[in-house]
Amino acid sequence: MLSAEDNEVLTRVGPGTLMGDLLRRYWTPALLSLELPEPDGPPVRVRLLGENLVAFRDTAGRVGLIQENCPHRGASxxxxxxxxxxxxxxYHGWQFDVDGRCIDMPSEPPASTFKDRVTAKAYPVHESGGIVWTYMGPPDTMTPFRDFGTETLPPDKAQARKQLAECNWVQSMEGNLDTTHISWLHQFDAVADIPDDGSDKPGYPSNAMSWAFWRHDRAPRLEVEDTWYGYRYAGLRATPAGNVHVRITDFIAPYTSIVAAIPFTSRQALCVPIDDHRTWRYGLVTQEPRNPRDHGGAPLFANTPYITRLNQTDSGITRRDYTPENEYRIDREVQRTATFTGIPDFNAQDLMVTETMGPIYDRSQEHLGTSDRAVIRMRRLLITAARELREHSTSPPGLGGPGRDFRAIRAAEKILEPGEDWRLLGTDADPTVREAMGWTAR
Ligand code: FES
Ligand SMILES: [Fe+2]
Structure with a gap:
């Protein structure tokens, strides 16, 4: 549990709050590039960290992100x-460029120099990987853009999308950092019928068999290790053949996670606060996916009638077809006979549990167990970083620096070889990674 005071520190993101100040030290997704598809197209409303902004792509293709209310008399x-x-x-035709400068003030006399003294608040932006990122902190503490691989990703390989969650960003993120719930929330009975394809052995399993392992051992042991960017943790499960199956998840401060995949992945999930009560859940491909040994196979949920595909729109925003109002389309008969929740969409299952806690859950009421270790660590890390920044101007974690390579952060999933240390998996030193990257011969 958290004290009421710590819960406030952790969750509130507006200007001047402890966490708001911390978050403003990082380059942050403001919107998808697809939302501004062409020069001189319509502007887009952006609410970010409790601030109302508007984004536009100008005649030259540059993106501006400025205050929504006009500096003259406040029209939107x-x-x-x-x-x-x-x-x-x-309202009166005043015009602002991407840097917030007033470049035309046609309602004032032509000789007036007033426009040279009026500016709109504007934040710097950087487009990468299909996302328009911005920096909202003090200009003198701006650090370089964190390149997780999107800077060199071929444009046709870039894929970014987002979906709205109607709850606080930490609540939403806690689901991403919780490996235990895949043994429960997302389970369905057909998993028990998955044929044994012989991949319950070190160095494997197949994607399908991993579902069976999640179901076989439904109380994983969690081991958390702090890193320069946040932490990595392992969820360890026993397999039917007596092996140790591990899922490794990364937490990258302040709101990014990389969830385990076979054999490894750098695909990110980012929980970006719109304000205290709403979150954009971004999904981001940062590097070309690699699956060298091809033993992952097709993800199981591609073939099940109980987990439907996402509903993408052209702008990359995943529609909300499952909401509190329609009770996430729960089917009680399906829940009784086929799936753990009766809710027919993987993402909707996550949204159901995190949104129904209320916009900001009162964490003084919860009872945390050993399976909550990773969630606890994330909270403590963020609260400590926010307090340290405020009280001692301590530089926030995970901003990078000499020798720090964000592209080397990967999650992984595997049955361990005898004596193998999970900490190696997914790193540059992992033989599977080296083979995939073509580094083996070096
Ligand atoms: S309120 Fe915008 S130009 Fe007057
Ligand atoms: Fe989930």
């Missing part, structure tokens, strides 16, 4: 016109 620039390399307010 969302209703403005994007033209002539700027965003023009619908």
């Amino acid at each position: 620039l969302y209703f403005g016109r994007v033209e002539d390399c700027g965003l023009r307010c619908p």
Whole structure:
């Protein structure tokens, strides 16, 4: 549990809050590049960390992210016109460029120099991997963009998407950092019929068999190890053949996780606060996926009638077809006879459990067990970092620096070889990674 005070520190993100100040030290997703598909297209409302902003792509293709309310008398620039390399307010025609400079003030006398003294608040942006990132902290503490591989990712391999979660960002993220729940929330009875394909042995399993292992041992042991970017943790499960199956998840401060996959992955999930009560859940491909040994096989959920595919829109936003209002389309008969929840969508199952806690759960009411170790560590890390920043100006964790390679952060899933240390899996030193990257001969 957390004290009421710590819960406030952890969850509140507006300007001037402890966590809000911490989050503003990182380059943060503001929106998808697909939301601004062309120059001079319509602007987009962006609410981020409790601030109302508007994004637009100007005539030259540059993206601007500025305050939504016009500096003149406050009309919403969302209703403005994007033209002539700027965003023009619908009320009196004042126009602002991507840096927030007022470049036209047609309602004042032509000789007036007033426009040179008016600016809109503007945040720097950087497009990478299909996301428009921004930095909202003090200009003098801005650090380089964290490149997890998107800077060199071929554009046709880039894939970013997002889905709305109607709850606090930490609550949403806690699901990503909780390996235990895959043995429960996402389970369905057909897993018991998965044929043994012989991959219950060191160096494997297949994707399908991993589902069977999650179901076989439903109380994994968790081991957490702190790293320079946050932590890595292992969920250890016994397999039917008596092997040790491990799922490794990374937490990268402040809101990124890489969830285990076979044999390894760098695909990210980011829980970005819209405000205290709502979250954009981003999914991001950072590097070309590699699956060298091809023993992962097709993900099991591609073939099951109980887990439907995502509902993508053209702008990369996954629609919310499962909501509190329709009770996430729970089917009690399916719940009784076929799946653990009766909710027919993998993501919706996660949204159901995290949203129904309420917008900000009162964590003084919870009872944490040993399976919550990773969640506990994330909370402590963030609360400590926010307090240290405020009280001692301590540099936040995971901003990088000399010798820090964000591209080397990967999650992994595997049955361990006898005596094998899980800490090696997914790292640059892992033979599976080296083979996939073509480094073996070096
Ligand atoms: S309120 Fe925007 S130009 Fe007047
Ligand atoms: Fe989940």
